[in-house]
Amino acid sequence: MNQASANSDCVAAVTSRASELFFLRRPGVLASLWALGFLYAAALLAEFVAPYSFVTEARAYSYAPPSKIHVVHEGRLHRPFVYDVQAAFDANHRRYYVEDRTRPFALEIFGRGEPYRLLGLFSGDRHLLTVREPARLFLLGADARGRDIFSRLVHGGRISLTIGLAGVALSFFIGLLVGGAAGYFGGWIDSALMRLCEMVMMVPGFYLLLALRAAVPDNFTSVQVYGAIVIILSFISWAGLARVIRGMSLSLRERDYVLAARSMGVSDLRIIVTHILPHTLSYSLAAVMLSIPGYILGESALSLIGLGIQDPYASWGNMLSEAMSLVKVTFAPWLLWPAVFICVTVACFNIIGDALRDVLDPDKAAGERS
Amino acid sequence: MSQDLLTVRNLSVHLRCGGGMILQDISLSLRPRQVLGVVGGSGSGKTTLGLALLRLLPPAMEQTSGSILYRAEDLAACSEVRLRALRGGALSMVYQEPASAFDPLYTVGRQIAEALEAHGDSAGQKRIVELLVMAGVKDPQRVADSYPHELSGGLLQRAMIAQAVSCSPGILIADEPTSSLDVRVQARVMELFMRLKDQLGLGIILITHDLGLIRHFADDVLVLDHGVMVDHCPVGSLLFSERADYTRRLLEAESL
Numbered sequence: 001m002n003q004a005s006a007n008s009d010c011v012a013a014v015t016s017r018a019s020e021l022f023f024l025r026r027p028g029v030l031a032s033l034w035a036l037g038f039l040y041a042a043a044l045l046a047e048f049v050a051p052y053s054f055v056t057e058a059r060a061y062s063y064a065p066p067s068k069i070h071v072v073h074e075g076r077l078h079r080p081f082v083y084d085v086q087a088a089f090d091a092n093h094r095r096y097y098v099e100d101r102t103r104p105f106a107l108e109i110f111g112r113g114e115p116y117r118l119l120g121l122f123s124g125d126r127h128l129l130t131v132r133e134p135a136r137l138f139l140l141g142a143d144a145r146g147r148d149i150f151s152r153l154v155h156g157g158r159i160s161l162t163i164g165l166a167g168v169a170l171s172f173f174i175g176l177l178v179g180g181a182a183g184y185f186g187g188w189i190d191s192a193l194m195r196l197c198e199m200v201m202m203v204p205g206f207y208l209l210l211a212l213r214a215a216v217p218d219n220f221t222s223v224q225v226y227g228a229i230v231i232i233l234s235f236i237s238w239a240g241l242a243r244v245i246r247g248m249s250l251s252l253r254e255r256d257y258v259l260a261a262r263s264m265g266v267s268d269l270r271i272i273v274t275h276i277l278p279h280t281l282s283y284s285l286a287a288v289m290l291s292i293p294g295y296i297l298g299e300s301a302l303s304l305i306g307l308g309i310q311d312p313y314a315s316w317g318n319m320l321s322e323a324m325s326l327v328k329v330t331f332a333p334w335l336l337w338p339a340v341f342i343c344v345t346v347a348c349f350n351i352i353g354d355a356l357r358d359v360l361d362p363d364k365a366a367g368e369r370s
Numbered sequence: 371m372s373q374d375l376l377t378v379r380n381l382s383v384h385l386r387c388g389g390g391m392i393l394q395d396i397s398l399s400l401r402p403r404q405v406l407g408v409v410g411g412s413g414s415g416k417t418t419l420g421l422a423l424l425r426l427l428p429p430a431m432e433q434t435s436g437s438i439l440y441r442a443e444d445l446a447a448c449s450e451v452r453l454r455a456l457r458g459g460a461l462s463m464v465y466q467e468p469a470s471a472f473d474p475l476y477t478v479g480r481q482i483a484e485a486l487e488a489h490g491d492s493a494g495q496k497r498i499v500e501l502l503v504m505a506g507v508k509d510p511q512r513v514a515d516s517y518p519h520e521l522s523g524g525l526l527q528r529a530m531i532a533q534a535v536s537c538s539p540g541i542l543i544a545d546e547p548t549s550s551l552d553v554r555v556q557a558r559v560m561e562l563f564m565r566l567k568d569q570l571g572l573g574i575i576l577i578t579h580d581l582g583l584i585r586h587f588a589d590d591v592l593v594l595d596h597g598v599m600v601d602h603c604p605v606g607s608l609l610f611s612e613r614a615d616y617t618r619r620l621l622e623a624e625s626l
């Protein structure tokens with residue numbers, strides 16, 4: 001009876017807190033959700049959002065700076081537009097760009113541009129924001145080969161933003177099953193699985209990453225590399241989760257309803273999946289959020305040192321590898337934009353994960369109520 | 371002997387790694403439609419006895435001797451797969467605390483269905499409703515669709531009994547099935563047990579420390595004191611003849 005009222009208490013607390021949108025009112029959470037929403041939406045609709053594809057080169061615009069957006073042409077107000085730019089060299093043979101002020105190119109919303117197939121399914125040639133040829137729109141500048149950094153960032157998001165989700169999905173699957181089985185069965189199964197976890201955790205992550213990457217053949221296609229990175233990253237990170245889940249299921253298996261299910265002959269796997277793991281959800285949900293940044297950073301690190309996604313495919317990590325030389329960065333600071341995107345994404349996931357953990361942590365919640 | 375549902379001989383349970391004794395040399399037998407009462411003080415090993423019969427002892431304990439025969443099948447020799455079929459299908463157990471015996475994340479109906487599915491039975495809504503009706507639930511559909519925290523202890527206890535008999539077991543082990551219920555509900559649940567016993571031909575092992583219940587409902591009684599079986603006799607003789615010290619003390623304590 002006590003238990004029943006405690007249960008309904010708990011449920012009431014959860015629902016009342018949910019109705020207050022307790023979670024959303026935490027500082028930064030709403031902003032983070034919006035930011036991530038925009039990033040993922042942009043990545044999903046990359047072909048449409050980006051003015052160009054990630055391979056479109058315009059060698060004449062090597063390291064072109066971000067396009068200046070004007071509203072006044074020859075002393076008269078004009079709808080927002082850009083001028084075409086042309087490279088010139090100063091006395092020190094350094095390149096700079098001058099605007100050709102004779103002809104304005106208006107920014108066009110839903111304007112026609114390069115034809116594409118959205119997600120390989122729908123063909124079109126309209127872009128969110130574009131300008132007519134021969135001018136080019138570089139919202140965030142251009143790289144060495146005159147490729148639009150904004151377009152490449154948006155396309156690169158497809159890799160950098162999904163690699164975390166794919167990796168998390170895989171490592172959580174392994175972590176939950178291993179942890180759940182170890183805690184539930186106990187005995188030698190527990191010992192064996194936990195020693196395995198410790199072996200994985202013992203090796204410093206980044207070296208393991210390099211070692212595993214070295215084991216992957218060089219002649220992989222980019223899709224294969226993507227898959228390999230996901231598998232490598234999740235191989236490194238399932239162990240930590242497994243250990244925590246194991247601890248939780250060790251205590252969860254003592255619950256009466258687990259014993260009741262066992263005494264009705266329900267199979268062990270079924271009990272783990274339906275009566276143990278769902279009860280670890282409050283922890284694992286927060287852990288999911290908090291571990292996604294690790295994957296994003298891991299992919300970036302691999303790609304940065306040239307072991308990840310290969311040019312011409314864009315990922316935030318391999319775009320950043322262009323910014324590795326000081327000379328280039330002082331000369332074309334816009335090459336650092338991928339770093340900004342990585343930082344923002346990582347921060348957003350951390351803020352959401354932290355808030356989720358606080359909200360779902362029953363001890364902390366009880367403390368706050370009393 | 372052959373018509374016995376269950377025969378236990380010299381069952382002993384110890385803590386693992388040379389630990390202390392929990393149960394010693396328990397022998398009992400159970401026929402269909404027989405109610406065997408098990409009484410004893412707190413910590414005397416009543417629950418452990420029930421779990422030992424299901425071969426679900428806690429990891430810290432092990433059975434050190436004895437045999438458990440269900441319809442002449444030795445449970446000790448059964449594979450884990452066979453045991454799973456026997457749990458629920460041959461022996462099932464009803465627990466003391468109805469509120470915690472259901473997972474708060476699922477509806478009661480879903481959890482009854484889970485037991486049915488584990489035995490390869492069809493788990494249609496109709497069957498669940500039937501079972502709940504049999505367990506004396508008035509509005510079975512609502513109960514099936516409710517989460518455990520939405521139901522009273524009495525209803526949950528009935529639902530648990532419905533689950534326990536869902537796969538037509540021969541033996542129902544009831545571990546203090548009424549101790550968390552109020553007296554009125556207690557009587558109704560006990561009536562339910564008796565009805566099911568006659569209807570389904572169940573053998574019931576009724577674990578309790580309420581001698582009143584035993585006297586009313588049990589045919590035989592087994593008295594446990596710190597894991598030792600101090601008495602095993604028909605209920606009738608519990609009152610009159612010379613009994614073991616411990617039993618006498620139990621009886622005296624009751625009459626206070």
Ligand SMILES: Nc1ncnc2c1ncn2[C@@H]1O[C@H](COP(=O)(O)OP(=O)(O)OP(=O)(O)O)[C@@H](O)[C@H]1O
Nearest residue numbers: 392410411412413414415416417418419428430431
């Ligand atoms: N998981 C366990 N690990 C180790 N010892 C246990 C465990 N569970 C119970 N015991 C011990 O086993 C003995 C028997 O416990 P059991 O629960 O069977 O008693 P009980 O007769 O059911 O008591 P109650 O009337 O309180 O339910 C007790 O001494 C108890 O301390």
Ligand SMILES: [Mg+2]
Nearest residue numbers: 416417418545
């Ligand atoms: Mg007990």
